[in-house]
Amino acid sequence: MKSDSTTVRGRFAPSPSGRLHLGNMLSSLLAWLDVRSLGGTMLFRLEDLDPDRSWMRYAEQMADDLLWLGLDWDEGWRPGSDAFRQGLRAQRYAAALDTLQQRGRVYDCYCSRAERLAASAPHPGEPGDSGCRCRLLSAEELQTRQRLGRRPARKLAVDTCEIRWNDGHYGPQRHELRAGTDDFIIRRSDGVFAYQLAVSVDDMEMGVTRVVRAHDLLDSTPRQIWLIRQLGGLPPEYCHAPLLVAPDGRKLSKREGDLNMEYFRLHDTPEKLLGILAKLAGLRDTDAPVSAAELIEDFSWDKVPKQNVIVPENL
Ligand code: GLU
Numbered sequence: 001m002k003s004d005s006t007t008v009r010g011r012f013a014p015s016p017s018g019r020l021h022l023g024n025m026l027s028s029l030l031a032w033l034d035v036r037s038l039g040g041t042m043l044f045r046l047e048d049l050d051p052d053r054s055w056m057r058y059a060e061q062m063a064d065d066l067l068w069l070g071l072d073w074d075e076g077w078r079p080g081s082d083a084f085r086q087g088l089r090a091q092r093y094a095a096a097l098d099t100l101q102q103r104g105r106v107y108d109c110y111c112s113r114a115e116r117l118a119a120s121a122p123h124p125g126e127p128g129d130s131g132c133r134c135r136l137l138s139a140e141e142l143q144t145r146q147r148l149g150r151r152p153a154r155k156l157a158v159d160t161c162e163i164r165w166n167d168g169h170y171g172p173q174r175h176e177l178r179a180g181t182d183d184f185i186i187r188r189s190d191g192v193f194a195y196q197l198a199v200s201v202d203d204m205e206m207g208v209t210r211v212v213r214a215h216d217l218l219d220s221t222p223r224q225i226w227l228i229r230q231l232g233g234l235p236p237e238y239c240h241a242p243l244l245v246a247p248d249g250r251k252l253s254k255r256e257g258d259l260n261m262e263y264f265r266l267h268d269t270p271e272k273l274l275g276i277l278a279k280l281a282g283l284r285d286t287d288a289p290v291s292a293a294e295l296i297e298d299f300s301w302d303k304v305p306k307q308n309v310i311v312p313e314n315l
Pocket of ligand 1: 013014015047199212213217
């Protein structure tokens with residue numbers, strides 16, 4: 001389904017946990033081209049939710065890196081501003097948690113720290129929390145845990161149901177959510193709200209209609225669709241971008257500092273880097289320098305590959 005261009009709202013939503021790398025730039029370019037080619041409005045939301053993994057210097061650098069490439073936005077966070085910062089929106093997340101709680105959807109989870117950490121780690125391959133029995137604890141068992149003095153995380157009880165959506169790039173998707181097994185943390189035991197809750201509330205409240213992000217977040221999508229519906233909202237259209245991988249198949253990661261913007265800004269011009277990204281994204285046959293604006297006119301998701309894209313060794 002094509003969006004109505006008068007209402008299209010997309011977003012950049014980086015977590016300031018490190019310098020942007022080539023994979024982040026590819027998703028950002030596609031998010032920007034998607035919105036600009038539809039004549040929509042671009043937002044910048046700073047996902048500085050986790051105080052232990054967010055640094056303002058990276059946030060400022062990210063904004064500067066995007067603008068250096070010519071990827072601008074119309075609304076949202078800018079260095080020095082408090083708007084559109086997840087770290088300052090706890091009241092909104094608390095209100096959503098209250099709504100879910102009133103519906104009997106929230107329960108306390110006393111599982112271990114490793115499982116709680118999963119709530120702030122939306123990327124697959126990190127510790128999951130299946131095997132949790134907290135939803136089924138008797139009053140007595142709950143009391144025993146409370147007496148031990150451990151602070152619980154808050155968890156969302158999902159229904160067993162099938163979630164279907166039409167991904168803007170990967171086409172029709174279906175995923176079964178299973179009550180109990182797929183329940184997920186919405187507030188950590190240290191009080192920090194979890195990614196799944198924050199991103200769902202924000203996409204709803206900020207009127208986001210197009211979410212373009214990397215494929216490793218595709219499996220978070222059914223949870224977000226379910227959550228947004230529970231909160232009475234209309235889920236946006238989701239459009240996932242292929243992952244960039246090293247020749248050995250490893251995912252490029254900000255955490256490992258692979259091919260990050262520091263390197264590119266020392267060695268390349270914005271047009272040269274955009275040429276490289278355009279070729280990797282299938283938008284151009286060669287990596288000849290190009291500007292972001294030049295890529296808008298003939299942008300189409302049909303040109304973008306669906307499988308992982310291997311970044312050549314000698315980039
Ligand atoms: N903040 C997330 C990240 O940097 C992206 C969240 C999203 O696009 O939903 O990985």
